[in-house]
């Protein structure tokens with residue numbers, strides 16, 4: 001089963017700054033030569049893989065991203081400043097696809113990997129560059145070339161960070177509805193959920209994780225009862241499991257038996273999965289009187305011999321759910337990352353240099369109405385047919 005998070009964005013690299021036409025004008029320096037500086041290159045747009053991000057949710061809210069334009073050149077041989085690059089952080093595993101051509105721009109597979117997605121325009125040349133023995137007062141300059149504009153589709157194969165475990169009807173789907181935008185079906189009968197659902201939880205701006213809701217387990221699941229354990233494999237790559245316990249099952253079942261059954265099935269299925277960090281979450285606390293709640297929880301915890309973390313929520317009323325989501329986020333931060341050993345920035349080759357060559361060819365302009373207040377005729381042969389061979 002594929003879970004893909006997707007976002008469409010538009011990236012615009014900065015335009016190159018234009019060259020300048022200017023002449024040195026100074027007392028006691030007659031016939032000062034050309035001194036128009038070059039423009040600066042436009043900034044590029046990069047994607048940077050960041051393992052601290054899990055989803056593309058932020059890109060849904062902010063779609064347009066633009067790098068800085070290069071400054072124009074100025075007189076006195078001043079070169080314009082290069083435009084600043086724009087670096088967009090994306091989760092590791094993101095693939096960038098060009099929306100217009102469906103070409104894969106690149107995959108970001110490792111933390112720190114950097115991919116150029118739009119190249120900044122090249123700078124224009126100032127008139128100093130056109131100086132020659134036959135044309136000592138050139139009035140030519142070139143404009144900067146436009147930065148590349150690209151519509152991108154970012155795709156991310158989602159891996160759930162958090163998996164939900166529990167009996168049918170424990171309220172797993174209700175919980176995922178309360179903390180994310182996912183809307184799996186909720187109903188008061190067992191096995192409402194037949195296929196896993198993923199939800200993106202966004203407890204703090206710019207930070208999020210993915211939670212997976214799988215069909216409920218029952219006793220004997222490891223041997224095929226109910227929907228069996230075939231969905232447990234979806235939890236294998238989760239980093240935390242939440243075991244939801246219905247504190248007041250409406251069919252009168254004993255929460256202790258339910259909880260032990262789940263733990264037993266989990267251990268039977270895979271000791272590795274059973275040894276993952278796991279939190280106990282009591283749900284439907286609204287059905288129990290407040291003064292009895294603690295006592296009830298304590299007795300269940302004692303009966304199953306639980307020593308790990310415990311939380312209580314009412315998924316239906318959204319009580320304690322946001323708090324729990326935040327705690328999960330902080331806990332995920334403390335876990336070691338897969339890629340801790342292999343860090344380092346990697347640049348990926350950029351393929352579209354030819355794009356700029358073509359736009360460069362059209363961009364030589366001549367500044368005809370340049371206000372040259374020096375009326376001497378020391379070099380007035382308007383020699384405009386200067387050949388420009390643009391090289392970086």
Ligand SMILES: Nc1nc2c(ncn2[C@@H]2O[C@H](COP(=O)(O)OP(=O)(O)OP(=O)(O)O)[C@@H](O)[C@H]2O)c(=O)[nH]1
Pocket residue numbers: 166167168169170171172173174175185186187188189190191192193194214215216217283284285286287313314315316317
């Ligand atoms: N009173 C109360 N009812 C809840 C709460 N959370 C869930 N329920 C109800 O419990 C029933 C089952 O909820 P689901 O979210 O479908 O349970 P599930 O664990 O996803 O069940 P399966 O998909 O069948 O495994 C629904 O009728 C919910 O309205 C809660 O906090 N309080």
Ligand SMILES: [Mg+2]
Pocket residue numbers: 172173174184185186192193213214215216
């Ligand atoms: Mg469900």
